[in-house]
Every structure is written in C-alpha cells, then in structure tokens.
Amino acid sequence: MRAHVGDHLIVESPTTGATRRNGEIVGVHHNDGTPPYDVRWSDSGRVSLVFPGPDAHIHHTGHPAGTAAGAGARPLSDVEVAALVRDASAAPSMHNAQPWRFRYFRGERLFHVTADLARTLPHSDADLRALHLGCGAALMNLRVAAAHTGRQPTTRLLPDPGDPTLLATVALTSPLGDEDDLCGLYPAIHARHTSRSPFADTEIPESVRTTLREAAGAEGVSLSFASGWHLQTVLDLTLEAEARNLTDQGSAADLTHWTQLPDQTPRSATEGVPPYAFGPRRHGGKAPVRDFAGGRPVPGRETADFESSPQLALLATPGDNPNDWLRAGQAMERVLLTATLEELSSSFITQALEWPDLRWPLRDPVAGAGHVHMVLRLGYGPPGPRTPRRPTRHTLDIQP
Template sequence: MSTTEDRVTAIVPSLVKEAVTAPSMHNAQPWRFRHRAGTRLLSLYGDPERTLPVGDPDHRALHIGCGAALLNLRVAAAYHGWRAVPELMPDPLDPWRLVDVVLEEDSGTTDPGLADLRPAVARRHTSRFPFSPEPIAPEILDGLGAAALLEGVRLIVPGSWHADAVMDLVHDAELFESASDAMRAEIVTWTRTGRAGEGPATEGVPSSAFGPRQHGTSAPARDFDVTHSAPDRAAAAFEERPQTALLCTEADLPEDWLRAGQGVERVLLQATLDGLATSMISQPLEWPELRDLARDPRSRTGFVQMVFRFGYGPAGAATPRRTVAEVLDIV
C-alpha cells in the first residue's frame, strides 16, 4: 500500500499544472516549484530569470503572480481531497523561496469553498474587450469582497470621484509609459506577434489576446501592441466609466504581496463563476509616484495591490503556459 508521501508525489504534477494557469504581469510566469520525493513538502520559488526590472523593480508583481499560482494550487488540492497548508517566506536567507506548502489529507472541514472554485481555474482569462454598461448587482460585489476577506485582504469598490481619479491615474500611466523607451522595450520583450527573434511561444502575451484597439479616448485595458505589429486589429469603443475595484493590504511587505496574489486569484475565480468578464489594471501601480495616489485618503484603504475591471462582455483568449516539466523539479 502506498504511503501518504507517495500519493503526494504522484499528484504534485497535476496540482502544478493547475497552479500555473494563474495570471502574472506580462504573462512572465515567474515561478518554479520543487518537490522532494517521499515527502509532503512542495516549495514555490520566484524565478529571478523572469523578473521585470523596469515595470516591477521591487518584485511586487512577481510575488502577486506567485501568490495567484499558490491559490490555484490550493484550489486544485482541495478538489482532489488534499489540504495545502502554506508557510509564506519560510527562509529568511533565501528571498526567492516564497512559500513552503505541506500537503495533508483533507477531512473536508477546512475552507470547503476552495474546491467549488475549481471549474473557474481553466475558464478564467483576462479580457481586453469592451464591457457592457450593465451594472453589477451589489450582492455579486459583496460576494467578491467576501472572497477577498477569506485571503486576509480587502476589496474596495470606489465611489464615483475615487473611480474617476483611478482612471485618471491609468491615463497618466499611459503617458508615462509612452515616454519611457525602457518600459516600452520591456513590454515588447514579453509580447508575441509573429515577428522574427521573439521569445518562446509558451510565455508572454500573444496578439490573439490583445483585444481591439480603443476608438477615441484611452482604454482601461493595456494595449500590448507597442510596435503596431498587428495591423488587422479592429477598433472598438470601451466603456466610459469602467466598473472597478481595488484590492488592498494593510502592509506592503513580500508576505502581503503573496496574500494579495491569493486574494487576486480568489476574486477572479469567483467573478468568473458569477459570469463576469475580468481584467486587471496594473499600469498606475507600476509607477511609484502614481501608486500612492490610488488610495482613498478619506478611508483606511491601505496599500493598493491591484485594480480590477469587472463587467459583462466577451471572455478573454487563453494565453500560453510553460509545461509542468519546465517549472517543476522533483528531486
């Protein structure tokens, strides 16, 4: 009869396969997993070769992406009858060792809602299409807020003036980006349009996921076609007042970024189950002089880690992922 440790080793590849469907900035997929055969331990590492020195110099977005992968791993584990118990930043001497996960046989009493999210793991994709102006019901937004709280973070639905201020910051970030050759070059590095010399097709943002060009004013979705290499893209008018929400943490340390990442993915998965199209607006958070301005000074918002755009509209296209063999080491 196989031991618990043997069963863990057998299921680890399938858990990692679902974990890596998580979103990450520019789809850089900044994670690696390591499992020692015959144990119940699975470690999640940040990959220093997949950093974004211009857009993410402090590795905040890297931690958020890895936190999102951790949430997916917990969901997959729960679905398969396991409980994934994470320890964040377990080794002070190794800042790239982000999480140690111990897999335990689950009695079904711990956070049963995790397994319910599993159908959304494969369906969740970032949508860079216009959304309809149909308002989202308050009970759906309340449910998304509850999902965030389960991960120890807060989801703030901004009032009218705050929402307008956030969108002004998005437009400011677009101007900053257009004036930064280094930022634009980094984005080009992670886009895939069929040009010669591009990186592997298993990473980055493909032209199939660009969405339409904005017709008129600036779009709430980032335009990855920096070099205008996709001339056949249609133009479309995006919603004038996107329905946004801000995910916030009380502190702003690597542990908080990992919690934020878990909250980001839990909110996105719940929104997907609720029938919403989703995208993330990170542009103003990539510039230190803009990020602090995203906070509502009249409330205890904390530190803004992500801005969501929710609505009803086309689902986004799937983006590629590296194989499990490329991201998982079993030793």
C-alpha cells in the same frame, strides 16, 4: 448524458483489447449537466474540453469532487503532482511572465513555491511586487487544486528568512479540513482568462460585489469598488501612467520582451502575451485597457468602443511588504475565480501601479484602505482567449 464535477468520463475503445480512457470531470459548462465537459485524463493528467461520443459513458461517483475516502493519506503519484502544478500555473501574471517554479518532496509531501528571478520585469516591476502577486495567484490555484483532490493545503508564507526566493511551502499530509470552501472554485481555474475586449455597461449587482469582497477578505485583503471622484482619480492616474509608458524606454523594453509581433524575432510560444490576446484597440470609452502593441501596428487588429463606466475594484492591505504582496496575490486569484463563477469577465489595470509616485494616490483616503496592490477591471463581456503556459518540465522539480 448528464454529469457533475467529480464524476468520471469513460471512453470505451471500439477495438477489442485496446485500452479505454478514464478521466475526472473537472468542469461542467451547462447548468443541466449536459456536455461538453472539462476532463482531466488519468493517463496524462492533462485537462481537455470533451464532447463525448457514442463510445463514452458517465460513471457517477456519488460523492462531492475531491472527497474520496483516504485521499489525504495517500501519497501523490508523479502524474498527480504534475497535474497540480498545471492547475497552479493557470494563474495570471504580469505580461504572462509566469515567474514561478515548484519543487515537490515526495517523502514530506511538501511543495516549495519559489520565485524564478530570470523572469522579472526590471523596469515595470523593479521591487518585484508584481512577481509576488503572480506567485501568490499560483499559490492560490495550488491550494484550490489540492483541496479538490481531498487534501488539506497547509501553507506557510516566506518560511525561510535566509532565502527570500522561497515564497511559500504547501504540505499535503492531511485530509481536507477547514479549506473545503476552496473546492467549489476549482472549475474556474481553467475557465478564467484575461479579457481585453469591451464589457457591457451593465452594473454588477451589489450581492455579487459583496461576494467578491468576502472572497478577498478570506485572505485578509480588502476589496473596494472605486466610484465618483475616486474612480475618476484612478482613471486619470492610469492615463498619466500610459502617457509616461509611451516615452519610457524601460517600460517599452519590458513590453517588447514579453510580446511578439509578426515582424519580430520569434520568442517562446509558451510565455508572454501573443497578439491574439491584445484585444481591440480602444476607439472610445473610458476603460483604461493597456495597449500591448505599444503603438506598433498589428495586421488585422480591430478597433472598438469600450465601456463608458468601467467597474474597477482595488485590492489593498495595510502593509506593503513581500508577505502582503503574497496575500494580495492569493486574494486576487480568489476574487478572479469567484468572479468567473459569477459569469464576470476580468482584466488588469496595472499601469499606475508601475510608477511609485502614482501608486499611492490610487488609494481611497476616505476608506483608508492602505497600499493598493492591484486594480481589477470587472464586467459582463466576452471571455478572454487562452494564453500560453510553460510545460511542467520547465517549472517542476520532483525530489525523493
């Protein structure tokens, strides 16, 4: 059995007269097209990993994923709207707070992407910059998912000056046009996970670095890899931020709120960073991975040596306002999806970004890259575990 993204998996029922299942293959794990597959089921809109049995067969569509004739002109069903929001919500956010909400207007075929101000980090993100980055990443996933269905995502950032919580609108009224390059990123949406494990010291090839720079540049954001004295400066600033966080009550409160240890009062299982995603405690190496345990003991947690030469990429824009933050969030997710397709693992180095006096020195004054919005740790290592997401009934509102 071999398939391509966009083909359909048909599972016949062994019982006469029973309903068969049909799903679109949205991810292929092997280059030769053999199973398993990531399948979005038509009856629920959910994506699951499937190892097809003898009762399954492939229906080859004969056209690229998302280019079905007339897709852009056909109204979305509520199941399809919910599926797009599930894809969007696979985006990363600081401490996995998931600070977004979506409203879909059927008549206008229009999404509103809004900030959920009940899901902020008051001490670590007082200016809401990280909130905008996370929502920008969700916006990028929504654009990619829409393009995958054959619809052109016409996007406006901050369309209403009187409502700063309305971060973007996305209209899906036209067939796919100049954003067809986004379709190829779709398989990475549910394959991308933050990895807090050690990476190999294998250098990322220059050709791949160029591809990542181009991905950021497509969103009007610069990406640069820190090296030499600049890399050491970034590492030193991160260590300084980590030392401050250990004694800062506000930072500790944010971390405790969005993590859950066995001896704490249980919080929702659909948000935050669970202990299984903390990764090992760093024993050696220079990779500045945040310790989400915050010094608290975690039963059974291992220690490990991390890479001695971490590969850190900085995303920056000339300006530093909500529009820049949203563009940086979209660029961040576009880079991460591209990195996933290049078989790179990734995590976030945000500690110094949380302290205003440490954030500005992160920039490379030689390159003059402006305001740094995110530091990405990239490399070859194990993929991270899947972390929880809120159900769409908590994040989506469908209007006539």
